[in-house]
Amino acid sequence: MKIGIVGLGYVGLPLAVAFAEGGHEVVGLDADSRKVESIERGESYVEDIPDAALAPLAGRLRPTQRHADLAACDAVIICVPTPLTGSREPDLTYLIDAATGLAGVLRAGQLVVLESTTYPGTTRERLAPILEESGLSAGTDFHLAFSPERIDPGRTDYTVRTTPKLVGGLTEACSRRARELYELICDEVVVLSRPEAAELAKLLENIFRSVNIAFVNELAQLCDRLGIDVWEVIDAAATKPFGFMRFDPGPGMGGHCLPIDPFYLAFKAREHDFYPEFIELAGKMNQAQPGFCVDRIERALNDVGKPVNGSKILIIGMSYKAGVGDTRESPALKIAALLQELGADLSYHDPHVPELGDMGLASVDLDAALTDCDAVAIITAHPSVDYKDVVARAPLVVDFRGVTRGIKAENLIRL
Numbered sequence: 001m002k003i004g005i006v007g008l009g010y011v012g013l014p015l016a017v018a019f020a021e022g023g024h025e026v027v028g029l030d031a032d033s034r035k036v037e038s039i040e041r042g043e044s045y046v047e048d049i050p051d052a053a054l055a056p057l058a059g060r061l062r063p064t065q066r067h068a069d070l071a072a073c074d075a076v077i078i079c080v081p082t083p084l085t086g087s088r089e090p091d092l093t094y095l096i097d098a099a100t101g102l103a104g105v106l107r108a109g110q111l112v113v114l115e116s117t118t119y120p121g122t123t124r125e126r127l128a129p130i131l132e133e134s135g136l137s138a139g140t141d142f143h144l145a146f147s148p149e150r151i152d153p154g155r156t157d158y159t160v161r162t163t164p165k166l167v168g169g170l171t172e173a174c175s176r177r178a179r180e181l182y183e184l185i186c187d188e189v190v191v192l193s194r195p196e197a198a199e200l201a202k203l204l205e206n207i208f209r210s211v212n213i214a215f216v217n218e219l220a221q222l223c224d225r226l227g228i229d230v231w232e233v234i235d236a237a238a239t240k241p242f243g244f245m246r247f248d249p250g251p252g253m254g255g256h257c258l259p260i261d262p263f264y265l266a267f268k269a270r271e272h273d274f275y276p277e278f279i280e281l282a283g284k285m286n287q288a289q290p291g292f293c294v295d296r297i298e299r300a301l302n303d304v305g306k307p308v309n310g311s312k313i314l315i316i317g318m319s320y321k322a323g324v325g326d327t328r329e330s331p332a333l334k335i336a337a338l339l340q341e342l343g344a345d346l347s348y349h350d351p352h353v354p355e356l357g358d359m360g361l362a363s364v365d366l367d368a369a370l371t372d373c374d375a376v377a378i379i380t381a382h383p384s385v386d387y388k389d390v391v392a393r394a395p396l397v398v399d400f401r402g403v404t405r406g407i408k409a410e411n412l413i414r415l
């Protein structure tokens with residue numbers, strides 16, 4: 001088959017590679033010329049895809065910036081960003097641009113699938129009308145479906161092949177075409193009755209995490225007041241073999257999904273005069289968590305007679321999760337900005353984030369920085385860092401990830 005992928009980012013590139021590895025011809029369209037040129041050179045910018053994985057696919061995975069190249073594809077999958085506007089409302093401009101470009105070259109008989117996370121109704125109410133500007137009818141002249149992406153960057157135990165894929169088509173024939181497409185690269189495809197159910201299933205998965213993380217972060221704040229070790233409590237509860245699912249507290253939520261997706265559903269709910277309180281409360285709680293972390297660092301410094309103002313604070317881990325370099329919505333950025341506002345002399349170490357242009361910072365050598373700082377804040381626990389050594393050498397360590405569990409030291413404070 002010939003498959004077009006629109007948007008070669010964290011979602012689109014691994015998908016393009018999976019189809020190309022399966023022997024299919026893939027056209028990858030991206031609006032960013034640097035990404036297209038990088039793939040042309042055989043250089044990956046997504047951690048989960050090493051350059052070595054691209055090399056054997058050179059003839060089968062063709063990056064492009066021309067919409068016309070999508071015309072010959074049997075199926076086109078859209079994987080563009082779905083962020084929020086400044087006022088925290090769904091920003092569908094990337095999706096509208098991608099759909100408008102595709103409408104100009106759409107052919108009868110093609111299958112179009114949207115993978116970007118979005119609110120229920122987007123495929124039918126927003127995407128279909130734009131594609132129909134081609135003069136073709138969705139569900140009859142071309143097939144249209146929604147299939148949420150479930151990739152978890154950095155994860156190796158579940159892959160594109162072994163993670164069940166949800167699909168919801170506009171018609172039964174649309175669902176069938178979408179199922180056949182994903183059966184080429186996935187072991188299990190689950191067909192839903194309509195796109196809206198698939199759109200909402202993805203939001204449920206992410207909001208479930210957001211609500212539980214907010215709850216456990218609140219528990220961590222309470223434990224701080226009570227003087228109880230939250231990690232000990234969670235470890236204990238997690239020994240129950242049924243009826244409990246573990247979530248760990250941390251510095252707040254980051255990435256392209258969890259901090260953003262709940263707002264997509266809240267927006268849709270408001271259109272129906274419905275105010276989803278769990279979602280709003282979880283969002284509020286998670287957004288406040290970086291502020292709580294700054295307060296904790298401030299108290300830790302105060303206890304050793306130092307103000308934040310003028311103190312040398314080293315942050316370990318700037319990306320939003322361990323093992324990846326993605327800094328989108330990272331709570332570490334918020335914590336860093338708040339500490340700078342308070343006058344901290346801030347530096348950071350992150351093997352995955354060489355520099356932070358906006359903040360005028362670059363990752364420092366950990367060895368040297370550990371002994372030349374007043375406090376270390378562990379925000380993202382990259383596996384390559386030796387945390388025992390960090391506690392042994394830094395004057396004061398505040399751990400927001402629980403990676404120092406099992407270590408007892410006077411200079412160590414854990415969330």
Ligand SMILES: NC(=O)c1ccc[n+]([C@@H]2O[C@H](COP(=O)([O-])OP(=O)(O)OC[C@H]3O[C@@H](n4cnc5c(N)ncnc54)[C@H](O)[C@@H]3O)[C@@H](O)[C@H]2O)c1
Binds near residue numbers: 012081095115
């Ligand atoms: N990153 C994840 O872990 C993840 C997981 C599940 C779902 N999602 C969802 O998948 C979607 C894509 O996320 P991502 O992380 O891959 O984003 P990304 O920013 O890494 O990649 C998106 C790509 O689309 C390109 N693009 C933007 N507009 C375009 C256009 N009009 N035409 C062609 N290319 C265009 C961008 O240049 C970029 O390369 C989002 O809706 C996101 O919520 C992401």
